[in-house]
Amino acid sequence: MSSLLFVFAHPDPNRSRANRAVLDRVRDLSNITISDLYEKYPRFHIRVAEEQALLEAASTIVLQYPMYWYSLPPLLMLWIDDVLTEGFAYGKSGNALRGKNFCLSFTTGGGSEAYSPQGYHERPITDFLPPLMQTARLCGMKWLEPLILHGASRATPEQIDAHARHVRTQLEALT
Amino acid sequence: MSLGGGLATTVALLSAAVVIVPIMQRLGLGAVLGYLAAGVLVGPAALTWVTEVEFLRHFSELGVVLFLFLVGLELEPKKLWQLRLSIFGLGTAQMLATAGVAAGALILLDWSPSEALMGGLGLALSSTAIGLTLMRERNFLPTTAGQAGFSVLLFQDLAIIPILALLPVYAPLKAQGGVENPHAWIVASVIVGIIVGGRILLRPVLRFVASAHLRETFTALALFLVLGISLVMEKLHLSMGLGAFLAGVLLADSEYRHALETDLEPFRGLLLGLFFMTVGMSIPIEAVLAQPLALFLGVGFILALKIALLLSLARIFKIPRSQATFFSLVLSQVGEFAFVLFAMAKEWGFLSSEKSGLLLAIVALSMVSTPILLWVYDRITARKEKTSSQSREADKIEDESHPVIIAGFGRFGQIIGRLLHANGIGTTVLDYEPEQIELLRRFGFKVYYGDATRLDLLEAAGAAKAKILVVAIDDVDASIKLIDLVREHFPHLKIVARARNVQHVYELIDRNVSVWERELFEGSLNAGTEVLRLMGWTAFSAQKAAHRFRDHNIAMIMDLAPQRKNQKEMATRAQAARDDLAKMMAKEHAKREDSESAWNTQ
Numbered sequence: 001m002s003s004l005l006f007v008f009a010h011p012d013p014n015r016s017r018a019n020r021a022v023l024d025r026v027r028d029l030s031n032i033t034i035s036d037l038y039e040k041y042p043r044f045h046i047r048v049a050e051e052q053a054l055l056e057a058a059s060t061i062v063l064q065y066p067m068y069w070y071s072l073p074p075l076l077m078l079w080i081d082d083v084l085t086e087g088f089a090y091g092k093s094g095n096a097l098r099g100k101n102f103c104l105s106f107t108t109g110g111g112s113e114a115y116s117p118q119g120y121h122e123r124p125i126t127d128f129l130p131p132l133m134q135t136a137r138l139c140g141m142k143w144l145e146p147l148i149l150h151g152a153s154r155a156t157p158e159q160i161d162a163h164a165r166h167v168r169t170q171l172e173a174l175t
Numbered sequence: 176m177s178l179g180g181g182l183a184t185t186v187a188l189l190s191a192a193v194v195i196v197p198i199m200q201r202l203g204l205g206a207v208l209g210y211l212a213a214g215v216l217v218g219p220a221a222l223t224w225v226t227e228v229e230f231l232r233h234f235s236e237l238g239v240v241l242f243l244f245l246v247g248l249e250l251e252p253k254k255l256w257q258l259r260l261s262i263f264g265l266g267t268a269q270m271l272a273t274a275g276v277a278a279g280a281l282i283l284l285d286w287s288p289s290e291a292l293m294g295g296l297g298l299a300l301s302s303t304a305i306g307l308t309l310m311r312e313r314n315f316l317p318t319t320a321g322q323a324g325f326s327v328l329l330f331q332d333l334a335i336i337p338i339l340a341l342l343p344v345y346a347p348l349k350a351q352g353g354v355e356n357p358h359a360w361i362v363a364s365v366i367v368g369i370i371v372g373g374r375i376l377l378r379p380v381l382r383f384v385a386s387a388h389l390r391e392t393f394t395a396l397a398l399f400l401v402l403g404i405s406l407v408m409e410k411l412h413l414s415m416g417l418g419a420f421l422a423g424v425l426l427a428d429s430e431y432r433h434a435l436e437t438d439l440e441p442f443r444g445l446l447l448g449l450f451f452m453t454v455g456m457s458i459p460i461e462a463v464l465a466q467p468l469a470l471f472l473g474v475g476f477i478l479a480l481k482i483a484l485l486l487s488l489a490r491i492f493k494i495p496r497s498q499a500t501f502f503s504l505v506l507s508q509v510g511e512f513a514f515v516l517f518a519m520a521k522e523w524g525f526l527s528s529e530k531s532g533l534l535l536a537i538v539a540l541s542m543v544s545t546p547i548l549l550w551v552y553d554r555i556t557a558r559k560e561k562t563s564s565q566s567r568e569a570d571k572i573e574d575e576s577h578p579v580i581i582a583g584f585g586r587f588g589q590i591i592g593r594l595l596h597a598n599g600i601g602t603t604v605l606d607y608e609p610e611q612i613e614l615l616r617r618f619g620f621k622v623y624y625g626d627a628t629r630l631d632l633l634e635a636a637g638a639a640k641a642k643i644l645v646v647a648i649d650d651v652d653a654s655i656k657l658i659d660l661v662r663e664h665f666p667h668l669k670i671v672a673r674a675r676n677v678q679h680v681y682e683l684i685d686r687n688v689s690v691w692e693r694e695l696f697e698g699s700l701n702a703g704t705e706v707l708r709l710m711g712w713t714a715f716s717a718q719k720a721a722h723r724f725r726d727h728n729i730a731m732i733m734d735l736a737p738q739r740k741n742q743k744e745m746a747t748r749a750q751a752a753r754d755d756l757a758k759m760m761a762k763e764h765a766k767r768e769d770s771e772s773a774w775n776t777q
Contacts, residue, residue, distance in 0.1 A: 045722035 002175045003031045005058035009065040009076035011038050018107045018152040018160050019066055025164035031175045033058065037075050044075060051083040052096065060101035060174045061141070066152070067108045070121075070128045080135065089139045098140035101174060104132060105167055107152035115150070125150075144174075184231075187224040191217045192448060207304050207511050208542050210448045214455020225456065232453040232518070236415070237402070238446025239515055243416040244401045245443055246332045247423020248432055258326050265323055265492050266330025269506075272484050273299035277477065286530070293520045294534055296338060298477050302510035303328045305545055309505050320489070320498035324506055335512045339519060340417045346523035365411055369404065369418065373425035381431045385624060388607070394438040401439070430624045433635040437625075447511075454514045458539075459532040466533070473537045478544060481507045504552055508545045509538040576637035577601035580668075581645040582627035582657060587673045587694050588647030603636050628657045630664060638665045646672045649694075651679050658686055677732060677755050684736050700725060731762055 006026060010019045013036075026032060035054055041047075055061065065073050072080070087094045114120040125148060136143045147170055149155065149163040191213035199209030217224040225231070255262065278295025282288065306328050307316075315321040377400075384396045401419050408418035426432060463470060485503030494502060514535060521531040579595060581588045584606040595602050605627040625632040627648060638644070644661055648654050654672065661668050672691040674680045683691045700721050707717035735758060 043722065045719065045726075047726060 002060075003033065003058050004029065004060045004062065004171060004175050005033050005035060005054055006062045006064060006171075007035045007037060007076070007079070009037045009063070009073045009079070011073060011075070013038075016066065017157075018149050018155060018163065019064060021160045021164040022064055022105065022167050025161075025168045026171055029168065029171060029175060032171075037079055041075060044078060046079055046082045048082050048085070051079065052085075052088055055083065055100075056096055058100065060103065060171075061097075062103045062105055062171065064105045065107075067106050067128075071131075084135070084139060095140060100141050101144055102136040102139075102141040103144040103147065103171075103174075104129070105147040107149045109151070109153055111151035111154070184225050184227065187217050188213075188231075188449065188452060191224075192452065196448070202546075206448070207302065207451055208539065210451035211455040211514075211539055214452035215458060215460065216455075217452070218456030220456070220458070220460040228453055228456045231449065232457070235446055235449035235453050237405070238443060238448070238450040240405050240415045240419045241401055241439055241443040242447055243336065244419035244423040245436060245439060247420040247425075248427050248436060250329075250424050250427050253428075258322065258329070261323050261326035261492065262330050262333075265488060266327050266334075268488055268491075269327050269484065270299050270331060270334055272488075273481055276480055276484070280476065289525055290527075290530060293516065293525045294530075297513035297516040297520075297534060297538070298509050300331045300335065300510040300512050300516070301328060301481070301506040302508050302542060302545075303332060304511055305508055305542060306505050306510075309545070309549065315498075315501065315505075318495075318498055320494045320502040323489070323492060323494055324502055327506060331510065331512070335516065336417055336420050338516065342519055342523050342525070346525070361411060365407070366417075366421065369421050370425065373422060377422075377425060378429060378431075381426075381429070385431065385434075385607075390438075390626075393434065397435050397438050398442065430622050433623045433632055434625045437629070437631040437635055440631075451511065451514065454518055454535065457518070458535050459528060462529050463532050463536045469533065470536055470540070473533070474540045474544065477509060477537060478507050478541060478548075500552065501549075504545070504548050507548065508541040510542075513538045576640040577603045578642040579603070579645065580605065580633075580636055580638060580641045580643070581647055582606075583646070583648030583673070584622060585647065585649055587649070588645060591645055591647060591671075603641070605632065605636055628653055628660060630660060633661070633665070638668060642667075642669060644668045644670050646670060648673070649675065651675050651682070654679070655682055655686075658683070658688060662686065680732060681736060681739055696725075696728075728759070731759055735759075 006023075008019070008023055010016045013020045013023070023034070023036075027034065033054060035051075037046075063072075063076065065076050068074075071077065084090070084097075085094075088096050108115070108125070110120055112125075115123065115125040117123065129146065133143055147163075147167050149160070152160070155163075192210060195213040195216065196206050196209035199212060200206055216222055218228065219226055274292075274295040276295075277298045278291040281291035281294045286294065306324060310316050310321050310324055316325060381393075381396065384392055400422060404418040404422050405415035408415050426435060482503045485506055486499060489499035489502055517526065517531045517534045517538070520526045521528055526534070579600060579602040581592050581602055581604045584592060584604045588604070588606075592602050592604055604622045605625055606622060607624060607626050623632075623636060627633065638661070644665075646654050646657055648657065654675075658670060658672065661670065670688050670690065672683050672688050674683060674691045674693045676693065680691055680693065703724075704717045704721040707720060708714055712720070735755065739755075
């Protein structure tokens with residue numbers, strides 16, 4: 001009971017530096033299952049039963065994505081919609097996810113200073129996370145501290161690599 | 176002992192070729208020298224099995240004619256334009272410098288100016304056969320130096336054409352045969368006639384014959400074309416080779432290029448082989464052996480000269496240093512066209528038979544030298560690499576062959592081709608429907624005519640270098656045949672297959688083809704989605720239903736695949752198809768009964 005589901009959602013990994021660096025860094029962890037959503041479902045048609053089986057088999061669920069409009073890339077949002085159904089993830093007899101770890105690992109375009117009352121986005125990053133926090137809570141999952149890389153587009157290769165290593169260390173501790 | 180008689184001569188020639196050529200090839204000396212040696216052996220100088228040398232040479236000149244036709248065919252205007260700098264810059268420089276120095280040296284040896292000119296021009300040529308083969312063997316062609324070497328050889332092949340064409344015009348012996356030179360205006364009008372007539376007539380005729388789908392008729396037409404033009408040129412006392420070359424150039428950008436190449440290749444090979452054998456027969460061996468010193472000094476001098484000039488040209492034309500030595504060695508020999516030139520020059524009275532014999536022997540020995548020089552070069556570089564272990568330079572230039580080949584450019588293949596074309600991915604297309612090709616050509620597609628299940632055509636289309644093969648032909652048996660052929664000869668190619676129906680899909684699965692697409696499935700599914708919408712479903716829910724149907728359908732096909740192995744005995748494909756359909760419909764029905772909501776969306 002220490003397997004890890006790494007849900008990766010980037011529309012064009014060939015253009016991503018940070019998200020792909022993290023993916024490459026964690027790929028060979030033992031007990032990890034990589035689920036590359038945009039690669040599996042280019043037509044946005046998610047095979048729900050298959051995804052639910054992956055969730056059931058995992059003890060920790062990690063979502064890796066670039067933040068889009070203070071939220072998720074559309075396919076990842078759809079994945080939550082389609083897969084975390086009543087009777088599976090919540091509601092009566094919906095306790096498939098109960099007790100599992102839930103960890104967001106994402107990148108932002110703006111630097112960390114932008115996410116403050118004086119900054120460009122006027123709020124700390126934690127202000128944008130409550131809907132996902134509540135999603136985890138509703139499904140009975142344990143919320144883990146998010147792993148965030150701010151200013152991903154401007155980050156140096158060294159900074160990106162350091163972040164990817166950090167993510168790997170954190171996930172290794174969970175498996 | 177002379178064997179006399181046509182059949183006996185043919186058998187003698189063939190037996191010598193069959194025995195000696197493979198031996199020389201095995202020794203790394205190349206087929207050209209093999210034919211030459213075979214010619215010496217059966218000719219008047221040794222076994223005297225064959226004596227009618229003059230007749231044979233006349234006949235075998237057709238080999239040279241075919242060769243020039245194929246050279247013309249290779250001359251795509253586009254490629255010529257791409258390489259224009261190295262062909263006309265580097266090529267001209269190499270030819271002029273080598274010919275000039277060699278001719279100068281011959282004049283110092285008391286040769287007359289016209290003799291020296293012939294000698295110099297001939298010695299400046301390198302061997303396309305040896306050079307290209309060696310560069311291809313070592314995968315050297317895509318490098319900077321490889322392209323430069325190709326350009327030099329191409330320029331020489333081009334240069335030989337006006338030289339051969341002009342020989343009769345300035346020949347000292349021209350009055351001998353009572354032959355008069357044609358007037359310039361006749362020459363000009365014939366050439367213009369060939370170009371204009373060829374442009375207008377050749378393609379429709381080729382298309383007409385090709386649409387009969389009879390391969391031997393097409394081959395016959397190709398031979399007729401080359402020989403016919405040669406005959407016209409000969410009747411007008413013009414160079415046969417020039418005519419054939421022009422015909423080749425006219426067809427270079429046509430879709431029939433590959434088909435013509437593959438059909439004429441064996442004839443060219445045999446006749447050119449015969450030509451080299453006759454050259455071997457006519458070398459005055461004794462006279463040459465009487466002056467061994469002149470021979471060896473001559474070979475040493477010409478090799479040193481060519482290598483030195485090529486090395487300095489390599490520096491001027493910025494060829495990477497690590498490639499320059501191989502580049503100059505691989506082009507250091509004198510080529511087979513020197514044989515042609517010297518033999519012709521003797522015939523037209525430019526050279527005495529003694530002098531041409533000496534030159535021919537120098538050419539032959541220089542050709543033997545190349546494999547030996549490269550062997551030494553390999554030893555030295557191997558030792559160097561061991562000590563310094565430096566990595567090889569990675570300055571390969573863009574390869575001209577396309578990464579994708581589409582076999583079959585009907586309704587299915589053309590969508591794929593257009594998608595790739597629109598996204599800037601180069602594709603080579605093979606199809607055998609002439610009307611289709613003509614239509615697509617008008618829209619600027621690069622389409623070749625031929626049967627894709629022929630190994631030689633696949634090779635010509637660059638299957639060895641391509642990455643992906645799209646099998647889009649509609650005939651199931653041809654598709655399977657092509658896939659088996661490709662799996663055997665080009666295992667690196669990834670296959671994307673058009674499947675006629677589910678039975679075809681199973682044949683593909685049996686062959687481990689993982690990417691297949693049924694030709695009608697997606698279109699029918701989309702039409703079905705539209706029916707759902709007309710029945711009042713919302714667009715999105717109809718779309719989702721179609722997605723689910725597809726998933727289920729594919730899963731079912733994969734499920735049924737192992738079961739099918741047991742029913743191989745089944746009498747006909749139609750029976751198997753009915754059986755599969757019955758099973759699938761039963762499953763779809765069961766799923767519907769299973770839960771009413773399974774096909775619906777919430």
